[in-house]
Amino acid sequence: ERKLAFYDLEYTEEDRSLDDRLPIELGKHLGAPVRPFPLGLDGGNFLSNKKYCFTSEPMGYYLRREKRVQLSSNQDRRAFFQRLKTLTGCERVVAFRDTPHAHIDMWAKIVNDENVVVGEVEDQAVHLAFQNSPAMGMAARKSQKQLARLAQQFAKYITVTRIPMPLPYTDTLRNYTNALIVNNAILVPSYRNYLGNQFDGDYPDRTLHFEYEARVKQVYGKFGLTSEFINADALISDGGGIHCVTMQVPKI
Numbered sequence: 746e747r748k749l750a751f752y753d754l755e756y757t758e759e760d761r762s763l764d765d766r767l768p769i770e771l772g773k774h775l776g777a778p779v780r781p782f783p784l785g786l787d788g789g790n791f792l793s794n795k796k797y798c799f800t801s802e803p804m805g806y807y808l809r810r811e812k813r814v815q816l817s818s819n820q821d822r823r824a825f826f827q828r829l830k831t832l833t834g835c836e837r838v839v840a841f842r843d844t845p846h847a848h849i850d851m852w853a854k855i856v857n858d859e860n861v862v863v864g865e866v867e868d869q870a871v872h873l874a875f876q877n878s879p880a881m882g883m884a885a886r887k888s889q890k891q892l893a894r895l896a897q898q899f900a901k902y903i904t905v906t907r908i909p910m911p912l913p914y915t916d917t918l919r920n921y922t923n924a925l926i927v928n929n930a931i932l933v934p935s936y937r938n939y940l941g942n943q944f945d946g947d948y949p950d951r952t953l954h955f956e957y958e959a960r961v962k963q964v965y966g967k968f969g970l971t972s973e974f975i976n977a978d979a980l981i982s983d984g985g986g987i988h989c990v991t992m993q994v995p996k997i
Contacts, residue, residue: 749777749994752832755785755808775994782832783808784825789848789923789989794858797902798835801844839902841895845888846918850988852892852910853899854922856931856968861903863896864910864920865889870950874912877949884913908964909957911936912950919948921961923977923986927993931970933961934977934986 751768772779785805792799806813807825816822826838845852852864866889875882888910896905911919925932935958939948948954962972977986 749775751777751779752782753779754782754788754832755805756787771994782828784828784832785813786829787848788992789850789985792849792853792855792861793833793835794855794861794903795834796836796858798829798833798838799841799849799853799855799899799902800829800838801841801847801849803847804840839898841898843891844895845891845913848989850923851918851920851986852895852922854908854924854988855903856926856965856970859904860906860968861899862906862908862922862964863899864892864922865896865907866892866910866912870909870912870953873950873953881912881914881949888913888918906964906967909953909960911948911953911957914939914948917981917984919981920986921957923988925987925991925993926970929969929971930973931965932987932991933965933972933974934980935974936978936981937976938978939982 751772753765753768756764768779771777784807786800787805790800790804804816804825806815807821807828808814814821814824816825822840826840829835829838841849853861855861866885868889871882871885871889874885892910896907899905908921910921913919919934919936921933923934936948937954958972958974965972975987980986980990
């Protein structure tokens with residue numbers, strides 16, 4: 746018999762008591778136990794297709810005798826991976842390095858057990874970035890190369906489809922992968938004006954907005970998902986997106 750339960754990993758940041766309180770309240774509401782697990786790992790830095798667990802470095806820590814052990818050696822990394830496999834049932838943990846963001850859900854989204862979408866900063870966006878400034882152009886080119894390499898690495902384990910990614914802007918990484926799948930729909934972040942305020946200014950690739958979203962609909966539509974866009978300008982200014990602040994409850 747399948748029963749619902751929650752495992753609550755620690756946040757890697759200090760003083761996230763309100764976030765840790767959420768699974769307790771949700772467990773009470775659904776009549777499901779909440780079980781602590783001796784790992785520090787942000788939810789945004791974990792993706793899985795059941796067979797593989799994907800994360801990016803730096804990952805977090807594990808607990809030994811109630812003390813945090815940072816992953817400063819290969820032995821510590823192996824201990825972390827083994828605990829993660831025990832928790833999830835994954836056969837293997839894959840950790841990516843040199844990524845455009847420390848949270849993997851800011852540039853990749855697993856849509857089913859066989860497929861992942863990975864962000865792509867396209868040449869036309871890079872061209873607009875260089876028109877804005879050499880520094881922005883170089884940042885866009887760097888992200889473009891990083892994402893191409895990561896897509897190749899992902900392809901060793903799961904089928905990859907590329908999805909447009911808007912230009913990196915003012916230390917934020919806008920994307921269409923920090924999204925939430927609910928039944929046959931996917932709630933996708935949308936970006937119109939920086940900080941969500943029409944007086945704060947336009948993004949440098951604003952002319953590509955409708956093209957981006959049309960392509961996003963096509964990509965997710967291939968997997969039977971209907972895209973519903975939700976404005977995320979304020980969320981991305983705080984460094985997050987739709988998946989950062991929501992979680993679906995599985996049907997059991």
